[in-house]
Structures are given as structure tokens and as C-alpha cells.
Amino acid sequence: MKIVKIINIYFKFLHLINFDKHRDFRKILIKQNASKKEDLYDYGEGMFYQSIPPIKLVGLRDTKRRAKKLKLDYYLKDKIVLDIGTNIGAIPLSVKNYKECIGIDHNCDVINIARKVSDYLVIKNIKFICGDFLKYDFQSKFQVILSLANHSTFDNGINDTEYYFEKICEILDQNGILILESHSPLYEKTSSYLNLVKVLQNNFDIIENGIYEFGNYYDKNRRFHILKKK
Ligand SMILES: C[S@@+](CC[C@H](N)C(=O)[O-])C[C@H]1O[C@@H](n2cnc3c(N)ncnc32)[C@H](O)[C@@H]1O
Numbered sequence: 001m002k003i004v005k006i007i008n009i010y011f012k013f014l015h016l017i018n019f020d021k022h023r024d025f026r027k028i029l030i031k032q033n034a035s036k037k038e039d040l041y042d043y044g045e046g047m048f049y050q051s052i053p054p055i056k057l058v059g060l061r062d063t064k065r066r067a068k069k070l071k072l073d074y075y076l077k078d079k080i081v082l083d084i085g086t087n088i089g090a091i092p093l094s095v096k097n098y099k100e101c102i103g104i105d106h107n108c109d110v111i112n113i114a115r116k117v118s119d120y121l122v123i124k125n126i127k128f129i130c131g132d133f134l135k136y137d138f139q140s141k142f143q144v145i146l147s148l149a150n151h152s153t154f155d156n157g158i159n160d161t162e163y164y165f166e167k168i169c170e171i172l173d174q175n176g177i178l179i180l181e182s183h184s185p186l187y188e189k190t191s192s193y194l195n196l197v198k199v200l201q202n203n204f205d206i207i208e209n210g211i212y213e214f215g216n217y218y219d220k221n222r223r224f225h226i227l228k229k230k
Contacts, residue, residue: 004060007216008047011058022055025120029057029113040107041155043087049110050090054121062215063090066148066181069212070224073097075177079143082171084133085150085158089114092126098144104129104136106157134163141173148181149222151196152188161196169203172229178204182223190223197225204229 015026033048043049048059067073072095079099083092086103088110105111108130115128129136145168151161158164168178180200182193197206204227212222 004045007060008045011047014058018056020056022057025055026057029116032113032116033109036109038107038109040109040157042107042110043154049087052088052090052117053094055117057090057117059088059090060216060218061090062219063094065214066212066219067091067095069210069214070179070181070226072179075179075226076101076144079177080140081144081146082138082142083146083148084168085148085153086111086114086128089117089126089128091146091148093117093121093123096123096125099125101126102129102138102142103127104131104133106130106132107155132157134158134160134167138171141171142176143173144177144179145172146179148179149183151180152183154187165196165200169229174229176229177207178227178229180225180227184217185221186217193223197227200225200227 015030044060048057050061051057051059051063053064076095076098081092081098081101083101083103086092086105089103092101092103093114103114103126111128111130118126118128147168150158151164152158172178182188207226207228209223209225212219214220
């Protein structure tokens with residue numbers, strides 16, 4: 001992970017030399033990120049896991065290119081959306097044309113950053129919950145669910161993938177859309193991911209699928225599927 005630390009030093013430098021109107025706010029976020037309270041892995045390796053384009057925050061994952069590849073502007077438009085394991089909320093803080101969105105993450109440090117950014121950008125139709133997706137009692141169903149690199153997690157927060165997808169099925173509307181992204185093939189065999197999708201086809205039809213051909217090794221070669229609940 002040494003190379004990631006070097007990338008993050010470079011990212012910190014980028015924040016400092018970028019004199020746009022969000023510079024002071026990014027400095028506040030960097031300070032907040034450095035004073036974490038949780039004893040949980042945040043995936044950012046000292047900086048941020050995700051970039052947030054509206055405030056020019058750089059991160060290890062390229063939010064703009066992910067959103068474009070997954071056609072989120074199209075799939076989220078006017079929908080009621082859930083983002084599982086939202087991290088610092090970069091996806092719903094960047095693609096904002098949904099009707100309502102909930103972002104949930106069990107790490108309160110990343111959720112506090114997401115909340116700070118949504119206040120700063122004055123986004124009213126989003127709610128960030130610090131909670132365990134597997135245990136949380138959602139009061140209503142969703143039209144679109146984002147499961148981006150979340151069906152099993154390195155921090156062991158999601159360790160029962162079968163139950164994870166059962167719960168998704170329960171809280172997704174009929175004909176609802178599940179947007180599924182794999183882990184990097186460096187950590188998840190492509191065959192394992194494709195087997196998961198095969199099982200999901202009992203309850204879902206595949207609308208589209210593809211591979212990320214962009215970015216650094218965090219993004220590159222990940223697979224994704226857009227699935228519609230039968
Ligand atoms: C690999 S990261 C993916 C983040 C985001 N979905 C993305 O792709 O940009 C996994 C995220 O899931 C969160 N997480 C792990 N277990 C969780 C659980 N049981 N409930 C909610 N969030 C969880 C972690 O804190 C982390 O932010």
C-alpha cells in the first residue's frame with residue numbers, strides 16, 4: 001500500500017495548489033478526516049476513497065467516470081435511491097437528479113464527512129445514515145439500489161453476501177434497478193463475481209453490463225451489471 005500513500009501525498013498537494021472557491025472547505029474536510037473517531041477502515045488510506053467533483057475533492061476512485069460509465073444520470077433520474085456503503089457519499093453528492101436518496105454506511109466518520117458536504121452544497125433530498133445495512137430497518141422500498149463494490153467488504157462489515165442480496169431483493173421495488181459493481185479483479189476473481197451475477201439472474205434480468213477501462217488500479221477492469229428485478 002506504499003504507492004497509495006504516495007498518491008495521497010500528491011492528492012493533498014493538489015488540494016493545496018488548487019485555488020478555487022472550494023479550497024477552504026476542502027481544508028476543513030481534510031482536517032476532519034485526519035481526526036477520525038471510529039476504529040474502522042475508511043478505504044481512503046489517509047485521504048479520501050472517492051473523489052467529489054462538485055467540490056473538486058480528489059480521491060482514489062474516479063466518481064465522474066464511474067457515474068458516466070454506469071449512466072447514473074439516466075438510471076437515477078427522479079427515482080427513490082439507496083446507496084449501500086456510501087462512504088463519503090460521493091456518488092449521490094455528485095449525481096443529484098434523483099427524487100430522494102439515502103446513503104448508508106456503518107462508519108460514522110465517513111458519514112459525517114458526507115453530511116458536511118451535503119450541507120455545504122445545500123442538497124435537501126438526500127439523507128445520510130450511520131448504520132449497518134444488514135440490520136437497518138428501512139421503512140419503505142427503493143426504485144434504484146446502488147451496490148458498488150459492497151457485496152462483501154474488506155472490513156468484514158458485509159460478510160454474508162447471500163443475506164446481503166436477499167435484503168436488497170426485499171427492499172427493492174418490483175421492476176426496480178440494482179446497479180452492481182465488482183471489486184477490483186486484484187481482490188475478487190472475475191469468475192466469482194460472474195457466478196454471483198448468475199445466481200442473481202433467478203430474481204433479476206440483466207439490462208446492461210461492462211468493464212471499467214479507465215483510471216488507476218482502483219477502478220480499472222472492474223465489471224458492472226445493471227439488473228432489473230423480475
Ligand atoms: C469498498 S467500500 C465501497 C464504497 C462505495 N460503495 C463505493 O464503491 O465508492 C465499502 C464501504 O462499505 C462500508 N460498509 C461495510 N460494511 C457495511 C455495513 N454492514 N453497512 C453499511 N456500510 C458498510 C464501508 O465503511 C465502506 O465505506
